[in-house]
Amino acid sequence: MSYCRQEGKDRIIFVTKEDHDTPSNAELIADDPNDPYEEQGLILPNGDINWNCPCLGGMASGPCGSQFKEAFSCFHYSKEEVKGSECIDNFRNMQECMQRYPELYPQEEDKESSSQGESSSGSDSAAPSDNSALISESDSTPAAASSDSTSPTDSQIAS
Amino acid sequence: MLKCRTVWKKLAPLARSSSTVCRQNVKRTGLNNGRIPTCVPAANMSTGPGGLGGDNLKYTVMVGAACVGSLTYAYFLLKGDQKRYQERIEEITTRSQRSSKEEAATVQSEPLAVEATQTKAVPEPVPEAAPSPEEPSPPAAQAEQPAAPAEAAAPSETTAPPPATDSTPASLKVPSHTPYLLIGGGTASFAAARSIRARDPGARVLIVTDEPDLPYMRPPLSKELWFSDDPSVTETLRFKQWNGKERSIYFQPPSFYINSEELASAENGGVAVLTGKKVVHMDVRGNKVKLDDDTEISYDKCLIATGGVPRNLQVIERAGEEVMKKTTLFRKIEDFKLLDNVSRNAKSITIIGGGFLGSELACALGRRSAESGLEVIQMFPEKGNMGKVLPEYLSNWTTEKVKREGVKVISEALVKSVTCKDDRLEIHLKDGRLVTTDHIVAAVGLEPNVDLAKSAGLEVDSDFGGYRVNAELQARSNIWVAGDAACFYDIRLGRRRVEHHDHAVVSGRLAGENMTGASKPYWHQSMFWSDLGPDVGYEAIGIVDSSLPTVGVFAKATAKDTPKAATEKSGTGIRSESETEDTATSPVASVTPVPPVAHKDDYGKGVIFYLRDKVVVGIILWNVFNRMPIARKIIKDGEEHADLNEVAKLFNIHED
Numbered sequence: 131m132s133y134c135r136q137e138g139k140d141r142i143i144f145v146t147k148e149d150h151d152t153p154s155n156a157e158l159i160a161d162d163p164n165d166p167y168e169e170q171g172l173i174l175p176n177g178d179i180n181w182n183c184p185c186l187g188g189m190a191s192g193p194c195g196s197q198f199k200e201a202f203s204c205f206h207y208s209k210e211e212v213k214g215s216e217c218i219d220n221f222r223n224m225q226e227c228m229q230r231y232p233e234l235y236p237q238e239e240d241k242e243s244s245s246q247g248e249s250s251s252g253s254d255s256a257a258p259s260d261n262s263a264l265i266s267e268s269d270s271t272p273a274a275a276s277s278d279s280t281s282p283t284d285s286q287i288a289s
Numbered sequence: 290m291l292k293c294r295t296v297w298k299k300l301a302p303l304a305r306s307s308s309t310v311c312r313q314n315v316k317r318t319g320l321n322n323g324r325i326p327t328c329v330p331a332a333n334m335s336t337g338p339g340g341l342g343g344d345n346l347k348y349t350v351m352v353g354a355a356c357v358g359s360l361t362y363a364y365f366l367l368k369g370d371q372k373r374y375q376e377r378i379e380e381i382t383t384r385s386q387r388s389s390k391e392e393a394a395t396v397q398s399e400p401l402a403v404e405a406t407q408t409k410a411v412p413e414p415v416p417e418a419a420p421s422p423e424e425p426s427p428p429a430a431q432a433e434q435p436a437a438p439a440e441a442a443a444p445s446e447t448t449a450p451p452p453a454t455d456s457t458p459a460s461l462k463v464p465s466h467t468p469y470l471l472i473g474g475g476t477a478s479f480a481a482a483r484s485i486r487a488r489d490p491g492a493r494v495l496i497v498t499d500e501p502d503l504p505y506m507r508p509p510l511s512k513e514l515w516f517s518d519d520p521s522v523t524e525t526l527r528f529k530q531w532n533g534k535e536r537s538i539y540f541q542p543p544s545f546y547i548n549s550e551e552l553a554s555a556e557n558g559g560v561a562v563l564t565g566k567k568v569v570h571m572d573v574r575g576n577k578v579k580l581d582d583d584t585e586i587s588y589d590k591c592l593i594a595t596g597g598v599p600r601n602l603q604v605i606e607r608a609g610e611e612v613m614k615k616t617t618l619f620r621k622i623e624d625f626k627l628l629d630n631v632s633r634n635a636k637s638i639t640i641i642g643g644g645f646l647g648s649e650l651a652c653a654l655g656r657r658s659a660e661s662g663l664e665v666i667q668m669f670p671e672k673g674n675m676g677k678v679l680p681e682y683l684s685n686w687t688t689e690k691v692k693r694e695g696v697k698v699i700s701e702a703l704v705k706s707v708t709c710k711d712d713r714l715e716i717h718l719k720d721g722r723l724v725t726t727d728h729i730v731a732a733v734g735l736e737p738n739v740d741l742a743k744s745a746g747l748e749v750d751s752d753f754g755g756y757r758v759n760a761e762l763q764a765r766s767n768i769w770v771a772g773d774a775a776c777f778y779d780i781r782l783g784r785r786r787v788e789h790h791d792h793a794v795v796s797g798r799l800a801g802e803n804m805t806g807a808s809k810p811y812w813h814q815s816m817f818w819s820d821l822g823p824d825v826g827y828e829a830i831g832i833v834d835s836s837l838p839t840v841g842v843f844a845k846a847t848a849k850d851t852p853k854a855a856t857e858k859s860g861t862g863i864r865s866e867s868e869t870e871d872t873a874t875s876p877v878a879s880v881t882p883v884p885p886v887a888h889k890d891d892y893g894k895g896v897i898f899y900l901r902d903k904v905v906v907g908i909i910l911w912n913v914f915n916r917m918p919i920a921r922k923i924i925k926d927g928e929e930h931a932d933l934n935e936v937a938k939l940f941n942i943h944e945d
Contacts, residue, residue, distance in 0.1 A: 139839070159926045186487075188545075191483040191484075
């Protein structure tokens with residue numbers, strides 16, 4: 131059973147697991163998904179890409195930022211059957227740029243978020259697989275991002 | 290010039306008194322021709338109307354002598370000025386010749402680059418003393434531009450460790466204009482740079498910092514870097530997070546940034562950092578700033594993110610050179626390096642201050658004391674660690690934890706004086722206690738840096754300090770302020786100034802967004818966290834002030850509820866990133882069995898609500914992690930909740 135203690139202006143309550151089993155009756159105000167003040171996820175309500183999303187790390191702002199934006203935009207708005215199939219050149223540009231900055235875009239497997247697809251390999255045949263890797267990630271990131279609508283802040287390195 | 294003024298001031302009363310007499314005389318004789326009182330020529334006087342007698346003669350002589358004297362003085366002054374001017378020219382000529390020899394030896398392409406940019410930089414205002422038009426030899430003129438800033442930069446850099454190798458040659462040429470100017474090279478500035486680059490394609494951003502380092506994060510300086518096993522950690526500045534993932538404290542490696550010379554010409558823009566340069570004057574009307582080497586940079590949009598300077602105790606400042614040499618005001622990388630060195634050599638270190646920084650450093654050093662036998666003392670005026678943040682019962686509990694980390698805690702300690710005796714420091718407390726130690730670390734707060742307020746005409750807040758800005762972090766049309774130096778209006782919580790890492794990131798990002806046209810107010814509440822050893826950790830959000838009434842809801846903790854476990858799960862040491870990490874799908878190695886932690890105390894884990902007028906304005910998650918979004922939501926709502934236990938249920942404190 132929970133018990134309560136008061137120390138001056140401070141109140142201390144101890145609760146057991148059972149005490150907190152019943153669902154809470156505290157009321158929270160419903161969130162407005164179109165609130166302009168709120169931090170947005172990867173995809174904005176109007177369908178555009180939020181380049182400032184913390185989930186992108188520094189991808190859109192680094193030396194290869196413009197190539198990344200072109201590639202990802204092309205992919206995002208692609209209406210082809212194989213999504214992004216017309217964006218091969220953009221992705222190639224991006225990869226070439228990233229290879230020039232190995233410090234920033236390490237050519238490793240275990241990296242976070244959307245960078246995983248782009249820099250996993252440098253061969254042309256890998257480009258479609260890059261796109262598919264991106265597909266799976268862009269599916270998961272907006273989903274995750276929209277559920278976590280109050281997108282948290284980020285200070286990690288670009289890679 | 291000043292001399293002239295003082296002499297003039299002396300002459301003025303004399304002239305005035307003589308003139309009033311003169312005027313009176315004139316009035317007496319009926320004339321009223323509003324004569325200018327100063328420098329009345331002797332001739333006029335003598336031909337003045339009416340029968341002016343012997344008195345008049347005296348005054349005539351006096352005024353005449355005064356005029357002759359002042360004229361002579363002025364003549365000599367100008368002569369002296371000219372002489373000084375000539376000497377200065379000679380000095381600069383010889384200086385530029387010397388450095389041009391050095392420059393020619395080391396940097397081959399520099400003169401070419403300078404020449405190329407010289408034509409562009411011609412409109413760049415030249416400092417008064419540097420008479421480049423007068424310069425006879427062209428090579429000397431070319432080398433003079435980089436030489437002058439290099440000269441100015443050199444003294445400021447000699448006291449600090451050598452700057453990042455890539456940016457040293459770059460910082461020699463200062464661009465004359467930049468679309469985005471960020472003053473200060475810390476967390477807020479970097480976050481803004483990133484935000485601007487993300488939103489404005491091809492943006493050119495210039496960061497000007499007086500530190501020798503590229504932008505880096507501060508939390509590890511008092512936490513993770515101390516726990517590193519790597520003996521070269523002071524050089525690499527890399528820290529290992531709990532799950533083994535290593536990263537540098539620098540936000541980005543040097544290759545991320547471009548050289549400031551290339552800023553104007555880079556095809557896709559970029560971020561350039563000018564290290565070792567201080568902005569000393571801001572001209573808001575002209576949209577430009579002046580650096581300490583007299584170069585000027587004009588901007589379109591400017592961010593002031595100057596952070597602050599650690600406060601010092603008055604008793605230490607008054608105590609003299611010897612004591613100051615053994616005192617560290619902890620904030621920067623160089624302070625970390627110094628303290629690391631001291632901790633390896635000294636027998637005893639005393640930390641004055643019981644807040645975040647002081648307690649974290651105490652715990653970090655206390656850990657070290659276990660191996661080295663270093664005595665670590667922490668003293669503060671409050672009753673317990675974090676006395677201004679945590680309610681008393683929790684503050685006491687925390688103090689016990691800190692003591693268990695090997696720290697000798699002296700609470701309710703007010704320092705009366707500090708003296709240096711036999712190469713050791715003696716701290717005399719007001720209640721008579723005496724503490725002898727080898728080194729002092731003062732962690733007694735931060736003084737926000739508002740040096741530019743005067744020249745820029747910006748408002749400074751008298752309650753919280755810092756630049757006063759609105760809810761959108763704007764001070765003036767083209768000027769924003771973010772980070773520690775910003776006293777901003779928080780729509781939910783009122784006007785405040787926050788000195789935490791995540792706030793610097795949030796406000797920096799917001800400022801960057803607003804600089805690129807967003808017009809968003811501060812709305813996403815920043816959080817902060819602290820770890821006191823591996824067993825006690827908390828995350829907090831909002832106004833967390835121990836003077837507010839609190840309601841704490843606690844459960845018994847299990848071994849899984851420690852900061853170590855939390856970061857292992859999320860794979861990051863920077864707690865504000867553990868939320869972002871959730872979106873990434875990186876699999877983390879399964880948690881190795883954590884040794885069972887004995888939680889005999891009552892306050893194992895829980896949630897503490899801080900109330901102001903019955904509304905929750907602050908929340909601490911005590912050894913409960915990854916629930917910050919819920920806390921953020923509760924504060925955002927700003928509702929009155931009748932039963933906070935019900936609200937606490939939302940956190941599932943009994944679960945992992």
